[in-house]
Amino acid sequence: xxxxxAVMGNPIGHSKSPQIHTAFAKITDQNLLYSAILVPxxxxxxxxxxxFRRGGKGLNITVPFKENAWRYADAxxxxxxxxxxxxxxxRQDDGSVLADNTDGVGMVRDIMVNQQVTIAGKRVLVLxxxxxxxxxxxxxxxxxxxxxxxxxxxVSKAEALAADFADLGCISGCGFAEVAxxxxxxxxxxxxxxxxxxxxxxxxxxxxxxxxxxxxYGAETTVFNQWALDQGAAKVIxxxxxxxxxxxxxxxxxxxxxxxTAGVMAxxxxxxxx
Numbered sequence: 236x237x238x239x240x241a242v243m244g245n246p247i248g249h250s251k252s253p254q255i256h257t258a259f260a261k262i263t264d265q266n267l268l269y270s271a272i273l274v275p276x277x278x279x280x281x282x283x284x285x286x287f288r289r290g291g292k293g294l295n296i297t298v299p300f301k302e303n304a305w306r307y308a309d310a311x312x313x314x315x316x317x318x319x320x321x322x323x324x325x326r327q328d329d330g331s332v333l334a335d336n337t338d339g340v341g342m343v344r345d346i347m348v349n350q351q352v353t354i355a356g357k358r359v360l361v362l363x364x365x366x367x368x369x370x371x372x373x374x375x376x377x378x379x380x381x382x383x384x385x386x387x388x389x390v391s392k393a394e395a396l397a398a399d400f401a402d403l404g405c406i407s408g409c410g411f412a413e414v415a416x417x418x419x420x421x422x423x424x425x426x427x428x429x430x431x432x433x434x435x436x437x438x439x440x441x442x443x444x445x446x447x448x449x450x451x452y453g454a455e456t457t458v459f460n461q462w463a464l465d466q467g468a469a470k471v472i473x474x475x476x477x478x479x480x481x482x483x484x485x486x487x488x489x490x491x492x493x494x495x496t497a498g499v500m501a502x503x504x505x506x507x508x509x
Contacts (some may be wrong), residue, residue: 240294242271243286247272255482272286283324308333308334309331311333312333312336314373319369320338320366323336338481339372343374349480352472354378357380358381363424364389367426375422376406382405384406386414387411390408393408411436414440416439428451433458441463444469446469448472449474452475
């Protein structure tokens with residue numbers, strides 16, 4: 236029996252998820268079929284109902300349906316509850332749907348395991364205060380950084396987000412212009428790179444020891460990471476590893492096996508260059 240999984244979004248043609256999960260299935264010898272489903276903007280619930288009615292076991296959810304997925308789910312993992320955002324749905328044996336968020340675990344695993352960058356005891360700057368950032372704060376704070384500063388164009392959003400996670404560690408919010416001091420790790424959670432723009436933070440945030448992590452990725456170095464290199468950053472990392480690692484975590488939730496990711500990441504990078 237071949238188990239069915241999919242990613243739902245609109246648009247969806249660009250998604251790498253089918254390639255990633257098909258590779259994971261081959262690596263782990265799992266009998267499954269993973270597809271990409273284009274969902275009408277007003278048809279999310281009906282599409283999910285239909286997928287699970289056909290025996291589907293699990294879904295990844297991408298833009299613009301993450302809030303819809305939150306409303307659809309019957310139960311939430313602790314990290315999804317904390318993030319108030321979901322990207323993974325799991326059909327339970329009793330027919331109920333459990334929601335989870337694998338983004339933060341994926342990012343932290345990429346930083347610490349793949350890139351060998353230490354978070355514990357470090358000063359971390361996170362740019363942006365949207366859903367992408369909210370989804371990674373708990374796993375980030377669980378690594379015991381010395382301090383996390385959230386900077387955002389709308390100061391009140393950064394401050395509110397910091398307040399929501401203040402019980403997990405030393406965290407504060409400010410505007411881009413108020414960013415002060417040097418940082419060991421800077422995580423760009425804004426979508427500015429997609430528009431070729433830069434969050435207006437001071438160049439003094441970056442030193443020869445700074446690691447820059449952009450959640451975005453592309454064929455070329457992202458605009459933000461190029462800027463960080465120009466300021467003398469020690470290392471820059473794009474979001475491709477996060478994409479693969481969050482997928483690996485979803486695969487683990489569905490299949491109870493964590494696939495090796497290095498070969499999949501290498502193949503994706505090679506495709507991108509081509």
